[in-house]
Amino acid sequence: MSGIELNHSRPTKKIFHRPQSFRDIQGWISKMNPELVKTVIESGKKPLCPAHYTPTVSLSMPETTPLTIFYNGIVNVYQVSPRQAETVIKFAYGKETPTSPSHNKLQTLNQGKQDVDESCSDLPIARKRSLQRFLKKRKGRVNIGAPY
C-alpha cells in the first residue's frame, strides 16, 4: 500500500495544544487501522529522559514527533514538527508550501537552523524604555505645534 501515513508512535509531553494544525493530521489517523494505532501508541509509552534528571519540559517541545512515510514499499521515519508535517502533507497534495503563520501560543524553540540564525542576527538594537518614552512624548509635542 502506498500513500502517506502519519504515525504518532511516541507522543512527547503535550504542554501546548494546537488543534487547528492537527486537524489534517487527525483526519489521516482516523483512516488508519485503529488496532495498529493503538499498538503503536502503547509501544511508545517509554520515558524519553535519562534516569538522572527529569526536565520539567522537553526543549524539543511537543512539536517534534515521528512522521512515518510508507511509500512504494519503503518505510521512512522522520522527526518533524506539526508545521513541517503540514508542509509535507500539503506538498503531497500538490499545493504550494504554505506560509501560514503559526497559531501557537508558544513557537518551536528550534525552528530549523536557518530560521534560528536569522532570528539571531536579526535582533534590532533595543532601546531603553526611558528614552523611548521621551522620544514618543517629544513627537507628540512637535505634532501639537509646541514651540521648540
Add this chain to the structure above:
Amino acid sequence: MDDRSFNNQRIHGMSDVVFECVLAYIHDSRDRQSISLVCRRLCELEAQTRKHVTIALCYTTTPKQLLRRFPFIESLKLKGKPRAAMYNLIPEDWGGFATPWVEELSKSFSCLKALHFRRMIVKDEDLELLARDRGHVLQVLKLDKCSGFSTDGLLHICSSCRNLKVLFLEESQVIEKDGGWLHELAMNNTQLEALNFYMTDLSQVSFNDLELIAKRCKSLVSVKIGDCEILDLVGFFRAAVSLEEFSGGCFNKQSEEYASLAYPPRLCRLGLNYMSTNEMPIVYPFASRLKKLDLLYALLDTEDHCVLLQRCPNLEVLEARNVIGDRGLEVLARSCKKMKRLRIERGADEQELEDEEGVVSQRGLTAIAQGCLDLEYIAVYVSDITNAALESMGMNLKNLCDFRMVLLDKEEVITDLPLDNGIRSLLSGCNKLRRFALYLRPGGLTDVGLTYIGQHSQNIRWMLLGYLGESDSGLLGFSRGCPSLQKLEVRGCCFSEKALAMAVLQLRSLRYLWVQGYRGSKTGFDLLTMARPFWNIEIIPPRKVNCGDGREMEHPAHILAYYSLAGPRTDFPPSVIPLASITQ
C-alpha cells in the same frame, strides 16, 4: 582554622572586643566575606555587624536564609528582573515579587532602616505592611524601576513614615489615582533629604505640596520630579534653599517668561527636561558651578551643546543624547577636564527629529580620550568607530572602571572593522575595568578578538556581549579567560547551546548568565551540559510582542541561568519555563 573559642573568649590571642571594634571599620562586602571565612567566631561576629547586603537576584536566596545569616542588617538592596527589562525585552509578569521579602522584613529584621527594590513587582499591600510595621523606623525607601503598585500604596508610606529621608521612585510604573500621597508627605515630614519621582507618569501632584515640602524640610538636597511646568515651581525654588540637585519639569511657555527664573543658590546637579535653545541662558549665571548635567531629555541641538558645555568647567557627570555630536564631545574634552562619568544615549532614528550633526564617532571618542583623563565611566552609542580610537582610550584613560559601547546599525559601512586590536589595547590599557559592554554587528569582532577579551579582562565582573565573534570557538576561547567574570549577558551572538553550556562550565567565577538569540540544538538538550547542583536554568520561549504602534515583533528565546541556594523558583509565570536542576 578551627578556633575552639567560646563566647567572648579569644581568637588567636585577641579578645572578641578587638575584632568587634575593627570590624566596624570594614565596609567592603568582599573584605567582610574574606573575614567571615577565617573561623566560625569571626563568621558570627561579621554576620552580627554586617550593616548592608545587596542581593543581586532575589531568587538566589530566601528571606529566611537572609535572616539566619545577617539578622541585624540596617540596609537591603534587592534586584529582580534581568537588566534587559530596562529595554522592554522581559515579559512584565516575569517575576521578582517583593511580597515574600516584605513579609519577613517587616516581621523579623528589627534594625532595617533602608530598603531598595530594583526591577521588582511591588504591591500596594506590601507598602501598606511596610508602613504599618516599619513606618516608625524606615528612613530610606527606593522603588527603582518597579511596577505593580499605585498611589494608594504611596499614601500608606507617606502617612506612616515620618522619618523618611529618601523617597525614590525613579522610572517606576505607578498607577496614579491622585496626588494625595505627596500632600501627606508635605504634612507629615520634616526630615526629607531626597525626593525622586523622575520618569514616572505621576502628574496629579500639586506644586503647592512641593513648595510646602521645601519650606518644612530644611535638609532637602535633591528633588527630581515628573513633568510639571517650571514656572509653577518659582515658589518651590525660592523655598528650597539647600537644594543641590534638581531634574524634571518642562518648559511649555514662551521663552521670555523664564528670564527672571532663579534657581536655588547651591544647585550644582541639574536636569533640563524639554529645555530648548531660547531658554538656555537661564543656566548661564551658575553654569560654572555645575557638577552634573542631564541633557537626555532636553531639546537642544549640537551647537547648543557646544555653547553650554563651554561654560561648565567643573562638570564631572554628563548625560546626553548623541545629538551632542563629535563637535560637542570635542568641546567637552577641551572645557571639562574634571569629567568622571559620560553617558551618550541613542537619539531618534528619524533624521528630521535630530540635528544632522548629531552623530558620535571615533573623532569624538579620541577627543574625550585625550582630554578627559580622569574618566571613570563611559557609555556611548557610536555611528562609526576605529581601532585607533579604542587604542587612544586604552593609552589615556587609566581610571576607567566601566566601558560600554554600542555600534548603531544605521551606517552600512564602518570605517575600521574588525575591532580586535583596538579592543585588546583598550582592555590591556584600562586595567581597572570592572564592567564592560560591547555591542557591534557581524564582522565587528572576530573569534580572535573575542578570545582577546577573555585574555585581557582580569578584573571584569560584568560583561555584555552583543554580536561578537564568528563561531563557537570564539566563545570557548573567551571563556578560558575572564577569571573574575560573575555576570554575563549575551545577545545576538548565535553561539550554539553546547558552546554556551561549555563556556559556563569554564568561567570559574560565573554565577549569572543571560542570553538572547542563540543556535538551538535539535533536541534542546545540549543546554543540560551545564546542569549542576544549585544552578537554576530557565527559558523564556520565543514570543510575539506588541510594539505599541500596531506592529508585532518576534522576540527570540532567552536563557537565564544562575546559582541559587533557594532551589528552583516556585512562582513561574506562563512566560517562563524552568529546566529543573539535577539535584531535584
